[in-house]
Amino acid sequence: MHCLVVEDDPVIAAHVLDGLRGAGRSADHAATGRAALDCLARGRYDAVVLDRMLPDLGGLAVLAAMRGAGEARPPVLVLSALGSLADRIEGLEAGGDDYLAKPFAMEELLARLNAITRRRAAPGDATGLAVGRLTLDPSRHAASFDGKQALLNRKLFSLLAHMMRHADRVVTRDMLLEHVWGYAFAPTTNIVESNVSRLRTRLVELGVDPIETQRGHGYVLRSGACA
Amino acid sequence: MKARAFPLGLGRLAVQFGALFALAMLAMGLVVFLVAQQRIARRIDDALEYHSSKYLAPDHGQPASSAVIAARIAAWQAQKALSERTYILLGRDGRVLAGRLRIPLPPPGFSQVRYVSRAHVVHRGRALATRLPDGSLFVVVQHSEASESLEAILPGVVLAIFASALLAGLAATMLFARQTALRLAETQAAADAIARGDLSRRIATERLDGMFAAQAASLNRMLDRMEDMVNAQRQFSSALAHDLRTPLTRLRGLLSSAQPTGAAVNDGLIERAERECASVIAIFDALLRLAELETGRHPTAVAPLDLGTLVADVAETMEPVLADHGGALRLGPVDAAVVRADAGLVNQLLVNLLENVATHTPPGTTATLRVERAREGAVVVLADDGPGLASEDRSRVMRPFERGPESAGRRGSGLGLSIAQAIVRFHGGTLALADNAPGLEVRMTFPA
DSSP: OEEEEEOSOHHHHHHHHHHHHHTTOEEEEESSHHHHHHHHHHSOOSEEEEESOOSSSOHHHHHHHHHTTGGGSOOEEEEESOOSHHHHHHHHHTTOSEEEESSOOHHHHHHHHHHHHHHTTSOOSOTTOEETTEEEETTTTEEEETTEEEEOOHHHHHHHHHHHHTTTSOEEHHHHIIIIIOOOSOOSSOHHHHHHHHHHHHHHHHTOOOEEEETTTEEEEOGGGGO | OOOOOOOOTTTHHHHHHHHHHHHHHHHHHHHHHHHHHHHHHHHHHHHHHHHHHHHTSOBTTBOOOHHHHHHHHHHHHHHOOSOSEEEEEEOTTSOEEEOSOOOOOOOSEEEEEEEEOTTSOEEEEEEEEEEOTTSOEEEEEEEOHHHHHHHHHHHHHHHHHHHHHHHHHHHHHHHHHHHHHHHHHHHHHHHHHHHTTOTTOOOOOTTOOHHHHHHHHHHHHHHHHHHHHHHHHHHHHHHHHHHHHHHHHHHHHHHHHHTTTSOHHHHHHHHHHHHHHHHHHHHHHHHHHHHHHHTTOSOOOEEEEEHHHHHHHHHHHHHHHHHHTTOEEEEEEEOOOEEEEEHHHHHHHHHHHHHHHHHHSOTTOEEEEEEEEETTEEEEEEEEOSOOOOHHHHHHTTSTTOOOTTOTTOOSOSOHHHHHHHHHHHTTOEEEEEEOSSSEEEEEEEEO
């Protein structure tokens, strides 16, 4: 995966570039909006990490210019030091594929970048969702494994469905809060941990334990464990 | 908030003005009546003087004697047509010498008299009595018909004047009130919009004149100034957010790049430093959010919202959290109640409060969520059987950065309850803390 990092702060840019390279991705750096548009005109990128506040063109102006390029444009993760809900909505409405407020953990950025680059190919809803022998029945909010069935409440069902759709990829707590719960605020308790642990208990009762905790930041549902 | 229709309810004012106007008209009517009466009386007196002098006119150079006058009266009676006047001559002993009218002896000069007509009707009249040199009294009496009829129509006229003046007064005041209200409506609409957070709104002045235009213009100047100040503050917090987040992002990057090379002893330290970074930013976010809510700048998606469904949803989410903290969460009776609200904010409100229960109550505490319908709207009640709060602490903990007595050393911004209250107020509702004996009860009322 080839990424473009558009960030004017050299320390943060270096940190992001290191992180991407450390995760096995190649990355170019542009320090200004114009430089970013030049890079996008010359090369092909799989994803763009775009800071909202740039010295020349703002990040939103770069997004608008990119939108002119139509479907061919790479997905964009907007980075911003503006953390309010209004700024987030503005960033997404301007055409960003996801929005990440500073300061962020590198793992969070990688997970979100993964999600947006694959999102376009990802299947839509949970109808008859299955990973290996683990299947979901949306009409009954039930999970089945090997003929055994567990009824889940709506939250646990959505949580499992989301993780199954993103099987074998890291989903962070913040991503789950956003996508499963739709919460735009930071809870002070471990809402995600408590619910994931409850879900794991229910799945273990079925005889399957596919959810792995990634140190510090997120979870992976291993398709191998459901095979 | 529902805007009231035109305050034609200048109400009492309209009635007061109407009554005042009617009284003024009534006084004016009385003055006109008195003047008219005076004029009529004057004319009667003039006529009496004129006719009296005709009868008293000298006869062949000699002043008219009683006999001459009696003859003149007899002549008048002989040829008399209908007349409103009559003449009598009374001797010095009160005996009638000429004329048919029977009246008590009037004093000399003008006087009011009553007499009985041939049809046995009592009439009032005006008399002019003149003493003749021989001591007899010549009296001219005029039936004051005009004056009488004027007095007869008086009550009707007065009533009509009063009623029409009252109506006219009320109508004039209503019209004035309506015109005033129309002009004030612009101001009111703008003020309401501003109260809802639309600081860019101004009062349209094109259709206003006089003092209304002047007042609107000065309000608009005030709003310009206010908007400038709010914008400056907004830019300040944006800049502050940016300037604070950027170094924190760098710090976080530096910490994590230090991690691989750092010795194992540093490991926990770095993680703790990262956590502190996160909590600095969390407090900052909470403050910004509180400011957004309180100044009405929160981007909002207010729509009909079923509180029952939302409460059940939050209960599902938070039950495992409370269980992990050694407590329990039960869902009590949930009435279906649809209110106009922002689902995201109400979620945050309930999650915040349940997080408070999870972190500030000892293990074994059971919390119950329920939804009730009340006269003033829908009430979400969160009750727990924990240690509760003393009544003086209940009002204190609602203020920013205040905490309950047991929370020393616990994490958290101290803004949770302030944000909860700001969210409820944002919806035009109220948040109240009460004693659940034992425990704390939080009642959130949303207007229907």
